[in-house]
Amino acid sequence: MGSSMAENHPVGFQWVIEAREKNGATIIHVDPRFNRTSAMSDYWLPLRAGSDIVFLGAMINFTLSNERYFRDYVIPYTNAATILREDFRDTEDLGGLFSGWDAEKKQYDFETWLYEGATPSKHPGMDEKRGGHGKDRGGEAQELHEPHRDETLQHPRCVFQVLKRHFARYTPEMVEQSCGIAKERFLEVAEIFTNASGREKTGAICYAVGWTQHSSGVQIIRAAAILQLLLGNIGRPGGGIMALRGHASIQGSTDIPTLYDILPGYLPMPAHDPEGDGSLKEWIETHKSPKGWWFNIDKYIVSLLKAYYGDAATKANDFGFSWLPRLTGDHSHFGYWLDMADGKLEGLFVMGQNPAVGAPNARLERKALSKLKWLVVRDLVEIETATFWLDSPEIANGELRTEEIDTEVFLFPAASHVEKAGTFTNTQRLLQWREQAIEPPGYARSELHFMYHLGRMLKEKATDAPRDAGLRALTWDYPTHGPIDEPDPEAVLREIHGSSDTGPIKHFGELKNDGSTACGCWIYSGVFDGENKANGRSARGKYGHGWGYAWPMDRRILYNRASAAPDGTPWSERKKLVWWDETKEEWAGDDVADFTKAKRPDAKGDAGKGGDEALPGDAPFIMHPDGVGWLFVPSGLKDGPLPAHYEPLESNLVNDLYPDQLANPAADRKERPDNAYANSPDVRFPYILTTYRLTEHHTSGAMSRTLAHLAELQPELFAELSPELASEVGVVNGDCIVVATARGEIEARALVTGRMPSLDVQGRRVHQVGLPYHWGGRGLVTGDVVNDLVAISEEPNVRIMESKALTCSVRKSEPLVTALE
Amino acid sequence: MAVTGFLTDSTLCIGCKACEVACKEWNDVPDDGFVWSGLSYDNTLALGHSTYRHVKFVEREPKAGCGGNSNQQLTWEFSSDVCRHCGNAGCLEACPTGSIVRTEFGSVFVQPDLCNGCGYCVV
Numbered sequence: 029m030g031s032s033m034a035e036n037h038p039v040g041f042q043w044v045i046e047a048r049e050k051n052g053a054t055i056i057h058v059d060p061r062f063n064r065t066s067a068m069s070d071y072w073l074p075l076r077a078g079s080d081i082v083f084l085g086a087m088i089n090f091t092l093s094n095e096r097y098f099r100d101y102v103i104p105y106t107n108a109a110t111i112l113r114e115d116f117r118d119t120e121d122l123g124g125l126f127s128g129w130d131a132e133k134k135q136y137d138f139e140t141w142l143y144e145g146a147t148p149s150k151h152p153g154m155d156e157k158r159g160g161h162g163k164d165r166g167g168e169a170q171e172l173h174e175p176h177r178d179e180t181l182q183h184p185r186c187v188f189q190v191l192k193r194h195f196a197r198y199t200p201e202m203v204e205q206s207c208g209i210a211k212e213r214f215l216e217v218a219e220i221f222t223n224a225s226g227r228e229k230t231g232a233i234c235y236a237v238g239w240t241q242h243s244s245g246v247q248i249i250r251a252a253a254i255l256q257l258l259l260g261n262i263g264r265p266g267g268g269i270m271a272l273r274g275h276a277s278i279q280g281s282t283d284i285p286t287l288y289d290i291l292p293g294y295l296p297m298p299a300h301d302p303e304g305d306g307s308l309k310e311w312i313e314t315h316k317s318p319k320g321w322w323f324n325i326d327k328y329i330v331s332l333l334k335a336y337y338g339d340a341a342t343k344a345n346d347f348g349f350s351w352l353p354r355l356t357g358d359h360s361h362f363g364y365w366l367d368m369a370d371g372k373l374e375g376l377f378v379m380g381q382n383p384a385v386g387a388p389n390a391r392l393e394r395k396a397l398s399k400l401k402w403l404v405v406r407d408l409v410e411i412e413t414a415t416f417w418l419d420s421p422e423i424a425n426g427e428l429r430t431e432e433i434d435t436e437v438f439l440f441p442a443a444s445h446v447e448k449a450g451t452f453t454n455t456q457r458l459l460q461w462r463e464q465a466i467e468p469p470g471y472a473r474s475e476l477h478f479m480y481h482l483g484r485m486l487k488e489k490a491t492d493a494p495r496d497a498g499l500r501a502l503t504w505d506y507p508t509h510g511p512i513d514e515p516d517p518e519a520v521l522r523e524i525h526g527s528s529d530t531g532p533i534k535h536f537g538e539l540k541n542d543g544s545t546a547c548g549c550w551i552y553s554g555v556f557d558g559e560n561k562a563n564g565r566s567a568r569g570k571y572g573h574g575w576g577y578a579w580p581m582d583r584r585i586l587y588n589r590a591s592a593a594p595d596g597t598p599w600s601e602r603k604k605l606v607w608w609d610e611t612k613e614e615w616a617g618d619d620v621a622d623f624t625k626a627k628r629p630d631a632k633g634d635a636g637k638g639g640d641e642a643l644p645g646d647a648p649f650i651m652h653p654d655g656v657g658w659l660f661v662p663s664g665l666k667d668g669p670l671p672a673h674y675e676p677l678e679s680n681l682v683n684d685l686y687p688d689q690l691a692n693p694a695a696d697r698k699e700r701p702d703n704a705y706a707n708s709p710d711v712r713f714p715y716i717l718t719t720y721r722l723t724e725h726h727t728s729g730a731m732s733r734t735l736a737h738l739a740e741l742q743p744e745l746f747a748e749l750s751p752e753l754a755s756e757v758g759v760v761n762g763d764c765i766v767v768a769t770a771r772g773e774i775e776a777r778a779l780v781t782g783r784m785p786s787l788d789v790q791g792r793r794v795h796q797v798g799l800p801y802h803w804g805g806r807g808l809v810t811g812d813v814v815n816d817l818v819a820i821s822e823e824p825n826v827r828i829m830e831s832k833a834l835t836c837s838v839r840k841s842e843p844l845v846t847a848l849e
Numbered sequence: 850m851a852v853t854g855f856l857t858d859s860t861l862c863i864g865c866k867a868c869e870v871a872c873k874e875w876n877d878v879p880d881d882g883f884v885w886s887g888l889s890y891d892n893t894l895a896l897g898h899s900t901y902r903h904v905k906f907v908e909r910e911p912k913a914g915c916g917g918n919s920n921q922q923l924t925w926e927f928s929s930d931v932c933r934h935c936g937n938a939g940c941l942e943a944c945p946t947g948s949i950v951r952t953e954f955g956s957v958f959v960q961p962d963l964c965n966g967c968g969y970c971v972v
Binding site: 064066736741746781782 | 870
């Protein structure tokens with residue numbers, strides 16, 4: 029669900045096909061469109077875009093009410109038995125809202141979501157400045173305590189009972205009513221999927237941005253997590269939830285982030301707090317968890333600061349903590365882009381993206397660029413973002429005039445992946461090293477070259493002023509080689525791996541909080557233990573150890589302690605992965621145990637010691653302070669501890685589940701004249717619009733519309749619509765049509781196909797329109813920018829836009845009437 | 850020499866067209882122009898002087914509930930429309946100019962400089 033894996037991740041999809049061919053796996057595809065993935069699946073269920081939580085909620089309800097959950101797994105390994113506070117109120121009680129909603133601030137106070145008996149502490153996860161990537165570390169939620177549990181799962185306030193009541197209204201009938209999927213079809217598929225559970229079987233869920241890019245995107249994924257935890261499908265071979273990544277190293281760019289709200293290794297970015305003292309001690313007290321792995325957060329932040337500032341980072345100066353930038357507001361892509369549109373931003377670097385085509389409300393984004401003083405673009409070709417001042421649609425229609433734009437644009441040619449060495453981190457957290465095959469042509473340079481030499485030149489310009497102290501202190505001594513002074517990427521990887529005053533370290537287990545160790549990203553530590561393990565090319569065993577390096581500690585399956593029963597024996601011979609070896613007194617198996625190696629399965633947690641030692645030997649989810657998987661999330665989410673279905677921000681339907689609450693109350697619409705919304709409902713925009721990618725092109729098309737052999741395969745922008753809708757609006761296959769939303773309109777060719785079916789939803793016929801978004805004004809094949817139709821909006825946790833479910837209109841394009849020649 | 854052929858298992862094909870691109874890159878042949886066909890996702894349409902591989906998209910009205918791998922109905926088939934390099938190649942036998950030959954690797958090859966375009970091979 030939420031992905032066309034065969035279409036967009038064809039290389040990874042080979043393993044799905046292999047599972048089908050070799051193991052007889054059943055493939056189920058739930059998607060508004062019948063696409064390449066559906067063609068390879070055993071079942072395809074078309075659903076109404078934006079109704080994913082109804083479908084998943086009904087799967088959860090089916091699992092609970094038909095006793096399909098894996099009870100022996102659920103009780104010890106999840107918080108099903110944990111008892112909640114008396115004053116917690118569910119959406120059932122409050123007409124679609126959870127307790128703690130502040131209508132004025134438009135955000136939740138999440139104190140009532142805590143476990144019973146927990147003491148609320150400072151919870152910056154809810155701070156408006158901070159995004160969800162730097163989310164709750166576990167310790168922010170509550171002081172150390174033993175959760176109250178009822179292992180019979182009968183207590184009316186235990187998570188299990190709350191879950192049952194919450195999902196009771198997510199019925200097969202509701203799926204038929206709201207998703208447009210026939211009840212019988214749903215039940216057939218629910219039967220098959222929930223059967224992939226228990227000791228002998230597992231099932232996996234793959235998703236991509238078809239889930240993420242919704243105003244409740246995080247909650248859709250949460251719903252999948254609940255389902256998989258109930259079925260015992262986390263931490264076991266063949267199980268899991270695969271977040272398919274859209275680019276070669278998107279996983280890497282969150283681990284060592286290009287995001288505004290985290291530092292490497294998911295350490296929260298410090299925020300400006302007028303009431304705090306801004307000290308490292310304060311940051312550690314806020315984010316350190318008394319129990320579980322985040323107990324070690326002080327070691328990781330101090331080691332990171334030592335990697336940044338070297339000898340200049342001392343205990344006396346807080347290891348240079350004050351030199352780190354501070355969050356002062358929403359600095360996400362949308363936050364700063366709207367600031368740019370309002371003239372609050374001076375300059376911008378654009379690398380590896382093409383927002384003039386690829387970002388929502390692209391028209392607003394292009395116009396905002398004209399407010400900059402300077403713009404640096406690095407890319408393989410001269411992309412639309414670099415030429416907004418010359419040939420954008422706004423220049424053509426007179427909204428912008430070249431001679432009135434003051435922005436100075438610098439275009440730098442970039443080296444491609446074969447022209448530079450380094451690592452990719454893929455969706456399974458695997459770091460793979462790639463060698464440089466050829467020298468980059470002309471002035472094209474690697475990102476590493478650009479950033480290193482930019483930093484070197486900036487350091488040379490550093491003054492004695494206090495604001496330059498961090499720049500002066502920054503260690504920036506990577507060796508370079510060759511005629512263009514290319515920095516050594518292995519030196520960077522070594523810095524990421526870490527070191528200590530006394531020599532090399534093996535992994536992050538050796539990091540300390542006293543300044544004696546340095547480490548650029550704690551989760552990657554281990555990748556350069558003696559040698560560059562990302563460059564390993566001799567795979568062995570079932571899980572390919574020896575090929576690349578999977579963080580953390582080369583563990584191929586996360587939380588794999590859950591692959592064994594609480595007593596340490598595998599759930600079954602068929603599904604064994606790691607187990608307790610009584611003779612060696614350690615965890616053994618086909619994978620590196622994601623667990624303290626010598627901790628016995630019957631070990632009791634020692635709360636006095638804190639951290640990992642406070643967790644018992646049967647607690648696989650070591651990042652959580654209670655060591656279990658969270659069916660119910662007591663802290664860290666901004667829009668509720670449980671997923672609830674809300675309609676998209678633009679919808680012509682009612683919320684069947686909670687009629688009083690149409691859309692996600694915590695989502696930020698960023699509504700303004702240049703980012704307008706349709707009403708809900710709105711007769712002007714009667715159809716549902718969803719956007720996606722094609723195999724033949726890559727995102728904004730900069731890397732594919734410029735190549736003849738790819739461009740010819742999908743040469744023109746098209747819109748997929750059902751024969752029914754086509755006849756309703758009077759178009760035939762191949763006609764030029766106009767698709768419009770409250771933001772604007774674009775022209776496309778009509779591809780009339782039964783693969784994009786109209787559905788029966790809420791007693792009426794609902795039509796959906798599909799648009800791939802690869803086209804722009806430059807390249808061998810050009811077309812209108814589909815993202816001109818999409819609004820800038822922010823899902824409350826990770827601030828992503830809703831591009832998978834909007835409302836639109838469709839009409840036949842009238843040929844331009846030109847003057848007589 | 851043993852009789853060999855070129856077989857594509859269509860049940861495994863996801864229609865990604867990477868083979869089309871790789872073939873053009875390898876043989877260094879140009880694009881065929883940028884024309885949208887409106888016929889499913891198939892803009893290649895046919896083999897030709899600069900297209901030696903073609904993945905044909907056979908689209909039939911899908912039915913909700915069963916995907917393409919279902920026994921009940923094939924709905925979007927990606928069919929390999931290319932030379933099979935047959936052991937007994939009818940096209941080779943029919944070629945009046947000797948343009949179509951069997952190479953030392955057992956494959957069937959069209960020598961473009963000898964072809965007069967009569968079309969007997971197609972018939």
